[in-house]
Amino acid sequence: MSQYFLCNRHDIPNYQARGFDIETPDGKLELFAVRLDDEVHAYQNQCPHLGIALNWQPDEFMSLEGTHIQCSTHGALFTLEQGHCVAGPCSGQSLNSLTIELRNNDELWLKL
Numbered sequence: 001m002s003q004y005f006l007c008n009r010h011d012i013p014n015y016q017a018r019g020f021d022i023e024t025p026d027g028k029l030e031l032f033a034v035r036l037d038d039e040v041h042a043y044q045n046q047c048p049h050l051g052i053a054l055n056w057q058p059d060e061f062m063s064l065e066g067t068h069i070q071c072s073t074h075g076a077l078f079t080l081e082q083g084h085c086v087a088g089p090c091s092g093q094s095l096n097s098l099t100i101e102l103r104n105n106d107e108l109w110l111k112l
């Protein structure tokens with residue numbers, strides 16, 4: 001198992017997201033992490049509709065209201081906690097969720 005330090009939890013504003021590019025032995029992995037109070041959820045940055053990145057600006061993954069993750073290409077909406085698509089062309093599909101470990105009460109580590 002490989003582990004990669006992402007950032008500190010407090011570096012992600014509450015109910016917002018931050019994107020990361022990680023170099024792995026299998027190539028570059030694009031992902032983002034969403035903070036919900038003390039919880040952090042991470043997903044591969046790939047829309048299930050066309051397989052492209054969700055954001056068109058760095059760290060811009062959220063809907064205007066901040067209630068969902070939103071794809072910038074065709075507007076699909078995903079739940080924050082499960083990455084489940086609830087509206088849009090990939091409705092019923094999900095983002096690829098990734099495992100995050102919290103260490104020392106603030107450090108976010110990606111486990112692959």
Ligand code: FES
Pocket residue numbers: 047048049050051052071072073074075076088089090
């Ligand atoms: S590429 Fe994401 S909704 Fe179409």
